[in-house]
Amino acid sequence: MGGYFLEANNFIPANPFVTPTHIAPVWYFTPFYSMLRATTSNFLLPLWIFLAVILSMFALKSKDVKVKGACAAIALVLAAGFYAFDAKFWGVVIMGGSVVILFFLPWLDHSPVKSIRYRPQFHKYIYGTFILTFVVLGYLGIEPPSPLYEKISQICTIYYLGFFLAMPFWSTLGTFKPVPTRVTFKSH
Known part of the structure; x- marks a missing residue:
C-alpha cells in the first residue's frame, strides 16, 4: 500500500547520521496531526x-x-x-478536542430520526463533505508542511469543528420522512 498502512519508515535501515526530512504519524492519527499543524498564530x-x-x-x-x-x-x-497562550498550545487543545468530541456525538445530534434514510437530502451532502474533509486532513497529515497545505488544513479544521459544534442546529433543520411503524413498533 505504498507504506501508508505499514509505516514504510520502519523498513528503512537506521542511520544515526541522517535525520529524516519529514516525520509523519501513523495513518489513523494523520487527520488530527494535520489539525495540530494547521493551528498557527494567524489562524487563532x-x-x-x-x-x-x-x-x-x-x-x-x-x-x-x-x-x-x-x-x-x-x-x-x-x-x-x-x-x-501560544498557538501550538491551542493546536494541542484542538487536536485532543477533535478526538474527544466524537464521544459527545450522541448528545450533539438532535435529529428526530437516527437513520440517514429518513433525513432530509441536504444532510447527506453535509455528511459527504465531512468525509471528504476528513480524508483531505488525513492526506495532508502525511505530506511535508507547506503554506498551501496549511491553508487547506485550516479550512478543513474549521469545517471539522463546525460539523460537530453546529450539529445541534443543522441536525434539526429540514423536513424528515416519517419513520415506518415496523421500525417504531413496540410489542409490549
Missing part, C-alpha cells in the same frame, strides 16, 4: 470568530439568561486565552 483570530459565532447561536437559541451569560463568558475567556 478566524478560529475565535468561528467559535464566537457558534456560542452566539447557542445564546440566541437559549431562553435562559444564565446560558447567555455563560456563552459570553466563554467567548471572552477564549479571546483572552488565544492572546495569552
Whole structure:
C-alpha cells in the first residue's frame, strides 16, 4: 500500500547520521496531526470568530439568561486565552478536542430520526463533505508542511469543528420522512 498502512519508515535501515526530512504519524492519527499543524498564530483570530459565532447561536437559541451569560463568558475567556497562550498550545487543545468530541456525538445530534434514510437530502451532502474533509486532513497529515497545505488544513479544521459544534442546529433543520411503524413498533 505504498507504506501508508505499514509505516514504510520502519523498513528503512537506521542511520544515526541522517535525520529524516519529514516525520509523519501513523495513518489513523494523520487527520488530527494535520489539525495540530494547521493551528498557527494567524489562524487563532478566524478560529475565535468561528467559535464566537457558534456560542452566539447557542445564546440566541437559549431562553435562559444564565446560558447567555455563560456563552459570553466563554467567548471572552477564549479571546483572552488565544492572546495569552501560544498557538501550538491551542493546536494541542484542538487536536485532543477533535478526538474527544466524537464521544459527545450522541448528545450533539438532535435529529428526530437516527437513520440517514429518513433525513432530509441536504444532510447527506453535509455528511459527504465531512468525509471528504476528513480524508483531505488525513492526506495532508502525511505530506511535508507547506503554506498551501496549511491553508487547506485550516479550512478543513474549521469545517471539522463546525460539523460537530453546529450539529445541534443543522441536525434539526429540514423536513424528515416519517419513520415506518415496523421500525417504531413496540410489542409490549
